[in-house]
Amino acid sequence: MKYTRVPELSLKAYTDGDATDRRAFEAALYDGFKYFGFIILKDHKVGHDLLRRAYNKSAEYFALPEDDKMPFFRADGQRGYTPFGREHAKDSKYPDLKEFWHVGREFPEGSPLGEIYPSNVWPDKPESFRDTFLELYDALEEAGMVMLEALAPSLDVPRDFFRNMATDGNSILRLLHYPPVPEGINPNAIRAAAHEDINLITILVAANGGGLELLDREGNWLPVETDPDNLIVDAGDMLARVCNDKIPATTHRVVNPQDGKNESRYSMPFFMHPHSKAMLSCIESCKGDGAKYEDITADAFLKQRLREIGLA
Ligand SMILES: O=C(O)CCC(=O)C(=O)O
Numbered sequence: 590m591k592y593t594r595v596p597e598l599s600l601k602a603y604t605d606g607d608a609t610d611r612r613a614f615e616a617a618l619y620d621g622f623k624y625f626g627f628i629i630l631k632d633h634k635v636g637h638d639l640l641r642r643a644y645n646k647s648a649e650y651f652a653l654p655e656d657d658k659m660p661f662f663r664a665d666g667q668r669g670y671t672p673f674g675r676e677h678a679k680d681s682k683y684p685d686l687k688e689f690w691h692v693g694r695e696f697p698e699g700s701p702l703g704e705i706y707p708s709n710v711w712p713d714k715p716e717s718f719r720d721t722f723l724e725l726y727d728a729l730e731e732a733g734m735v736m737l738e739a740l741a742p743s744l745d746v747p748r749d750f751f752r753n754m755a756t757d758g759n760s761i762l763r764l765l766h767y768p769p770v771p772e773g774i775n776p777n778a779i780r781a782a783a784h785e786d787i788n789l790i791t792i793l794v795a796a797n798g799g800g801l802e803l804l805d806r807e808g809n810w811l812p813v814e815t816d817p818d819n820l821i822v823d824a825g826d827m828l829a830r831v832c833n834d835k836i837p838a839t840t841h842r843v844v845n846p847q848d849g850k851n852e853s854r855y856s857m858p859f860f861m862h863p864h865s866k867a868m869l870s871c872i873e874s875c876k877g878d879g880a881k882y883e884d885i886t887a888d889a890f891l892k893q894r895l896r897e898i899g900l901a
């Protein structure tokens with residue numbers, strides 16, 4: 590199968606369809622993932638109202654003065670606020686033109702699991718910030734779990750294989766703000782330099798503006814554009830690693846505005862991670878001539894990659 594654009598799949602066909610619909614969805618997901626490492630997901634259950642509310646809260650937060658935001662900056666960048674110009678892609682010298690906020694997993698008070706990941710921090714304004722983003726975290730995780738489940742049969746692993754890996758996982762919701770590109774900025778600096786995501790899969794709430802591009806097999810940058818109510822799903826390094834690159838962690842970037850409209854851009858990727866102790870080890874059906882990568886725990890792999898992007 591050859592594609593000229595990122596395929597669009599309807600999640601409803603999988604969740605509400607019969608066995609034939611589900612098999613067709615699984616095949617289309619696997620084909621899209623193998624070809625591009627990206628698919629677009631429509632008819633999902635993350636509500637339109639929740640997405641609009643989340644975008645509004647995100648815009649309200651980033652509009653606050655820097656003095657209100659900096660108290661939530663943590664050096665490791667894993668929770669709370671990361672200011673403009675801090676993160677750079679693994680192979681880029683120039684910082685990305687973005688600021689962001691990270692929400693991690695919340696455990697019920699007193700849960701022993703609460704110790705394993707850094708605690709969330711929360712701003713006191715805007716109002717309902719915490720509730721909105723915990724709701725979005727759960728909704729995106731739910732959609733992601735279904736995708737992980739739908740992927741399993743194609744790789745000949747039990748249906749709950751990836752779901753189990755991601756249960757209590759170190760998944761992160763990132764609220765991103767790319768401000769208007771400042772004048773006089775180094776021409777090599779872009780909103781998000783070419784990179785691959787670190788995690789298993791990313792469920793990206795499509796932004797309210799263009800700019801996202803993936804690097805296709807011919808080495809061309811292909812815009813990934815869709816209705817802002819749809820979700821974009823892409824495969825990260827951890828998934829590529831366990832399936833021996835059968836599914837690629839596709840390089841992507843966000844370019845600066847090119848249409849003369851130098852406006853803020855907001856997006857909200859949800860990075861689905863395995864739980865820290867999960868072993869990233871090559872799936873039997875993908876071994877072929879042998880595993881290309883050594884076994885490593887999800888936690889060790891994450892730490893290695895965070896150092897490479899200047900966040901640890
Ligand atoms: O803003 C976007 O559309 C993509 C962001 C992204 O690729 C990332 O944060 O890893």
Ligand SMILES: [Fe+2]
Nearest residue numbers: 784785786841
């Ligand atoms: Fe990314």
